[in-house]
Amino acid sequence: MTPDQILRRTTLLAALALAAPPSLAQNKPIRLIVPYAAGGPIDVTARVLAERVKDQLGTVIIENKPGAGGNIGADAVAKAPHDGLTIGIAATATHAVNPWLYRKMPYDALRDFAPITQMVRVPNVLVMNAEVAQRLKIETLADLIAYAKANPAKLNYGSGGNGSAGHLAGEMFKAQAGIFALHIPYNGANPAQLALLSGQVDFNFDNLATAAPGIRSGKLKALAVTTLQRSPALPEVPPVAATLKGFAIDTWWGLVAPAGTPADVVARLNQAFVAALQAPETRQRFGNLLAEPVPTSPAEFGSYMKTELAKYEKLVKASGAQVD
Numbered sequence: 001m002t003p004d005q006i007l008r009r010t011t012l013l014a015a016l017a018l019a020a021p022p023s024l025a026q027n028k029p030i031r032l033i034v035p036y037a038a039g040g041p042i043d044v045t046a047r048v049l050a051e052r053v054k055d056q057l058g059t060v061i062i063e064n065k066p067g068a069g070g071n072i073g074a075d076a077v078a079k080a081p082h083d084g085l086t087i088g089i090a091a092t093a094t095h096a097v098n099p100w101l102y103r104k105m106p107y108d109a110l111r112d113f114a115p116i117t118q119m120v121r122v123p124n125v126l127v128m129n130a131e132v133a134q135r136l137k138i139e140t141l142a143d144l145i146a147y148a149k150a151n152p153a154k155l156n157y158g159s160g161g162n163g164s165a166g167h168l169a170g171e172m173f174k175a176q177a178g179i180f181a182l183h184i185p186y187n188g189a190n191p192a193q194l195a196l197l198s199g200q201v202d203f204n205f206d207n208l209a210t211a212a213p214g215i216r217s218g219k220l221k222a223l224a225v226t227t228l229q230r231s232p233a234l235p236e237v238p239p240v241a242a243t244l245k246g247f248a249i250d251t252w253w254g255l256v257a258p259a260g261t262p263a264d265v266v267a268r269l270n271q272a273f274v275a276a277l278q279a280p281e282t283r284q285r286f287g288n289l290l291a292e293p294v295p296t297s298p299a300e301f302g303s304y305m306k307t308e309l310a311k312y313e314k315l316v317k318a319s320g321a322q323v324d
Contacts, residue, residue: 027058028058028085029058029059029060029061029085030057030058030059030060030061030084030085030086030087031060031061031063031080031085031086031087032046032050032060032061032062032063032087032088032089032255033063033064033065033073033076033077033080033086033087033088033089034046034062034063034064034065034073034088034089035065035066035067035070035071035072035073035074035076035077035088035089035091035094036064036066036070036073036089036091037064037066038062038064041122041209041289041291042089042091042253043062043064044289045119045120045253045286045289045291046062046089046119047062048282048285048286049119049273049276049277049282050062052276052279052281052282053272053273053275053276056271056272056275057268057269057272068102069093069094069097069098069101069102069323070091070093070094070098071094071098071102071105071106071107073088073089073094074088074089074090074094074095074107075106075107076088077113077256077257077258078106078107078108078112078113078258078259079107079258080258081258082114082257082258082259082260082261082262083261083265084257084261084262084265084266084268084269086257086258087116087255087256087257087269088255088256088257089119089253089254089255089256090109090113090115090253090254090255090256090305091251091252091253091254092165092251092252092253092308092312093165094109095109095113095256095305095308095309096109096305096308096309096311096312097163097165097168097312097316099309099313100312100313100316100317101163101316101321101322101323102322102323102324103322103323103324109305109309110305110306110309111259112258112259113256113257113258113259114256114257114258114259114260114261114266114298115254115255115256115266115298115299115301115302115305116254116255116256116257116266116269116270116273116298116301117254117255117270117273117274117277117295117296117297117298117301118252118253118254118294118295118296118300118301118304119252119253119254119255119273119277119293119294120252120253120254120286120291120292120293120294121227121250121251121252121291121292121294122207122208122209122250122251122252122289122290122291122292123208123225123226123227123231123233123234123250123251123290124165124166124169124205124206124207124208124225124226124249124250124251125205125206125207125208125211125215125222125224125225125226125231125234125237126141126144126169126173126203126204126205126222126223126224126225126226126240127196127203127204127205127206127211127214127215127220127221127222127223128144128196128202128203128220128221128223129196129197129199129202129219129220129221130218130219130220130221131199132199132202133221133223134221138221138223140223140243141223141224141238141240141242141243142243144203144223145177145179145243148177148179148180148181149178149179152180153180153182155179155180155181155182155202155203156181156182156183156184156201156202157170157181157182157183157184157201157202157203157204157205158183158184158185158186158192158193158195158196158200158201158204159183159184159185159186159192159204159205160185160186160187160188160189160191160192161185161186161187161188162185162319162321162323163316163319163321163322163323164185164189165205165207165249165251166189166192166204166205166206167183167185167319167321168249168312168315168316168319168321169205169226169249170183170204170205171183171315171318171319172247172249172315173205173240173244173247175318176244176247177244181202181203184200184201189206189207189210190210192204192206193206193210193211193214196220197214197219197220203223205226207251208225208231208233208234208290209289209290209291212233212234212290215234222234222237223237224237224238224239224240224242224243225237225238225239225240226239226240226247226248226249226250227239227248227250228241228246228248231290231292232287232292233287233290233292249311249315252294252304252308254294254296254301254305255269255273257269266298267298270297270298273295274295274296277293277294277295278293278295
């Protein structure tokens with residue numbers, strides 16, 4: 001090889017290294033922080049994507065940092081170096097609810113993060129104990145609203161705790177429907193569902209993935225999903241918005257980097273993860289979790305998180321829920 005050929009090859013390799021994602025250029029893995037425990041839907045979807053982007057980005061290591069409703073893991077992302085080697089999950093709780101629910105927050109949900117892409121949307125669903133619904137002659141959401149208006153203060157609903165997604169959805173429903181139902185908080189989503197199945201509460205707003213087995217078995221009656229449109233996972237059930245115009249409250253999560261991460265690095269990460277989200281295999285695996293992939297641009301995800309933060313400010317303050 002001549003000196004000129006060696007020089008051209010060296011220049012080409014240097015250019016490729018600069019154009020590659022940080023993990024490839026520096027031969028270092030990307031760390032993806034999940035602010036929840038291993039095994040849940042958020043963790044599972046993160047691992048699916050980590051596997052699918054390894055050809056473009058190199059190794060992506062999942063690091064679970066649960067605690068404080070997701071705040072510990074989100075804070076670790078916010079305070080990480082902005083070199084593209086640390087990214088994390090932003091979720092409804094960490095970036096829309098917690099800033100209003102917790103008296104003190106270790107991070108700013110908008111200023112401390114660079115959005116990469118939304119990952120998924122999971123509908124919540126309004127469910128009743130099937131036997132209770134039959135006894136009260138409630139077949140539709142309109143029937144439930146009519147019963148509540150005709151029988152003031154007779155209904156109650158359960159949730160996984162004050163400030164939980166189920167609690168806030170219930171308060172939003174009550175306000176828009178003009179009804180009253182007593183909120184009964186439980187220590188987690190599973191106890192709340194058990195209370196519904198045993199007839200201790202009349203209805204719940206539950207995550208579709210959690211409620212699906214009870215719906216399929218006939219123990220729970222699904223009246224409406226909380227997305228604006230019908231869910232592909234439950235196409236026979238109408239949205240709340242068909243009865244209460246504009247009603248929309250669902251669970252979502254996506255990918256963010258620390259604020260200050262260079263725009264070109266964010267763009268490379270977005271390109272790789274959006275391609276992974278659009279892959280048919282990803283849609284199938286997410287579908288098993290009743291989760292819908294939602295690939296977006298960084299700007300679209302940033303705008304969406306800003307809108308959700310404003311929406312939940314009103315909901316949390318109206319609910320009166322707060323965590324010290």
